[in-house]
Amino acid sequence: MELWETLPAILTGVATVYVVLLAGLWVYARHNPETVGMKDALRLLPDLLRVIRRLTADKTVSLGVRVKLILLLAYLLLPLDLVPDFLPVIGCADDVIIVALVLRSVIRSAGPEPLRRHWPGSPVGLLIIERLAGISPSDAKARPLDS
Template identity: 35%
Template sequence: MWTQLGEALAIAAVLIGLSWVAMVVLAKRLPPGLARDLAAFLPACVTAARRLRSRPEVPRRAKVALLIAVLWVLSPIDLIPEFLPVIGPLDDIVAVVLLLRYAARSIPRPVLLEAWPEDPRLLERLLGGPRSPAKKDD
């Protein structure tokens, strides 16, 4: 019984991995635009989180938020099942966006942009544009 369960889990893991590889390959073939940006978003977040984890400028709470985002993406448990076309990955995207925005509040913007592997305009749009220094009232 346990061997059958182990085999079923291994097959499921391989199928999920293959679907991720297929999505990455197909995303590279999409024309520029929102669909391509969304398809490249989750892999870019994972890469950026991996790059930021060893940076001393990144506070611990931001590293924890980024770790939770990566674990959320990699977790097989989802609020919306992945096999549903189009809306399947939406819970991953929403969770990652919220965690990334939370982490980005305490990460210096140049450090964050340096770690981002994709077009920085997507990240700037996601985070609400470039930060401007606070104005002092005189």
């Protein structure tokens, strides 16, 4: 299969994950208007991909963690999914669930500090990702979000 045949599927998959994350953030923002704005929501997926790439390149992070992150990126970029993306809601939910599970596993193995050290986005975006990864609010308060 040529790159030009798979590229549209990859782009569609990334766009779909982005739309699902935005929809989830929109629902969250409606219930918690003081915590997240649309600017942070729009930046979340690019920031998440950037932090995954940075963690993968960080030699201080264990090889097992980096392999998990590489497999996560491959899963997100490949057009094949556990649940096909054309199914409404659940088609994209599997991507979000897998991201959350891998982040939780990475945090358990590497600790929250590498995530915080490499996070390129806003403090609000980091807080959302930490919640998705299962970091408790007391863990999140251990480092000031303004740094």
